[in-house]
Amino acid sequence: MQLDIIYNHNEVIVKNMEDFEPQHIFECGQSFRWNREIDGSYTGIAYKKILNVKKIDRDIIFKNTNKKEFNEIWMEYFDLNTDYKIIKKEISKDDPIMKKAIDFGNGIRILKQEPWETIASFIISANNNIPRIKKTVEILSENYGDYLGQYNDIDRYAFPDVKTIAGLTPEELKSSGIGYRASYIIKTAQMIVDEPIDLCKLQKLDIKKCEKSLLQYHGVGPKVAHCILFFCIGQMEAFPVDTWVKRVMEYFYFKEETKPKVIQEFATKKYGKYAGYAQQYLFYYARELNIGKK
DNA sequence: CCCCAGGCAGTTA
DNA sequence: TAACTGCCTGGG
Known part of the structure; x- marks a missing residue:
């Protein structure tokens, strides 16, 4: 399977892409940081980058990126080398x-997401609904994430770093509408700061052992563990x-x-x-x- | 207004 | 180890 890619200024186009439907990818509940624009495209943030994705006929237009970034980040993020x-x-x-x-x-693709963001987001997802999960993640990012600049006249923020969250008190975090999960997130953040996630190591473990190690995190039970296994560990x-x-x-x-x-x-x-x-x-x-x- | 949401931790038997 | 219960909060 060979991709037909055109690199323009601040834009990358993948021609005749199979199995890529933005609506299905971004609204199937796997990620909480992508939002639909008026023109039907989606703008989102991952790996501290802002990206806009639009499908026109059979082509996928990736805006606000370049060749280097596309190959380093988005190829894998969008799982483009996998034949669905x-x-x-x-x-x-x-x-x-x-x-x-x-x-x-039909056009769902599984996004390869960042470990800490995935862990934190799915801890937040427990006993919660999707609109509110999205809102909470957004407020968290605005309050504690790096400012990335504007896109479409809207300020954009990265998901907060694990060290930042590890240094907060539950009282501080609760202002983000995160509720009783605040203490879970902070404890888990502190565990990860103490012992950073080694993705390669986790990927080599068999799924049972990998799951077991994830279950040590506070706020991570069987369901959330499997989300992490699938959405970021591979x-x-x-x-x-x-x-x-x-x-x-x-x-x-x-x-x-x-x-x-x-x-x-x-x-x-x-x-x-x-x-x-x-x-x-x-x-x-x-x-x-x-x-x-x- | 009440119900409940992409579960989990803590507590009992 | 299985079953039970309370839980922040705000969307619907």
């Missing part, structure tokens, strides 16, 4: 439900079971109340090394169509 056709085929064989879910979320057989996935799996496969752990083990067996992708298609499908909700 193979994944889709693998997880949907003999599974009409998964075929439907994939058809619905353990693609992870399978986060949240309320939506639980409901949709019960509705389609189990036909009865089933414990998250049972669902997760079932999915790992059923979908194998691409289980995480299956989870993301299912989650998006279920949430958008309200499947399984009473």
Whole structure:
């Protein structure tokens, strides 16, 4: 698979890109820092960079970037070297439900996100709703993140550094609307400052050991751990079971109340090394169509 | 207004 | 180790 890339001034275009639908990528719930603009493009922040993404016909236009940055950051971030056709085929064989879910979320790509931001964001996501998670992450960034400049006349801020958060008190953090998760985030930040995350090391561990090490963080349980495994460590057989996935799996496969752990083990067996992708298609499908909700 | 949200930690049996 | 409970906060 060879990408057809054009590098312009402050802009990179990938021609005839397969399996890339901005709306599905940014609104499938994997990331909390991308917002839709009036023209249908999305502006977001990652790795202390501001980027705008727009799809025109079959081309993807990446604005506010350049060749060097694109190759160093965004290629991997957008998982552009992965052929989603193979994944889709693998997880949907003999599974009409998964075929439907994939058809619905056809252009989803899994973003390779930063470890600390992913950990903190998904700690915040617990017992919370997506609009509020996004708002909290935004306020956190405005209050404690680096100022990155303006884009489309709006001030943009990076997600706060782990050291900054580690130095705060829960009382200070609570002004960001983070609620009782403030103490979780701070404790976890302090753990990470004391022992920085070694991504390479984590990637080499088998998923069980990797999960176990993540569960040591405060505010990280099985669901959040699997989100971290999948969205930033690259353990693609992870399978986060949240309320939506639980409901949709019960509705389609189990036909009865089933414990998250049972669902997760079932999915790992059923979908194998691409289980995480299956989870993301299912989650998006279920949430958008309200499947399984009473 | 009340209900609840992409769970988790802490506490009991 | 399984089951139960309370939880900041604000969107819907």
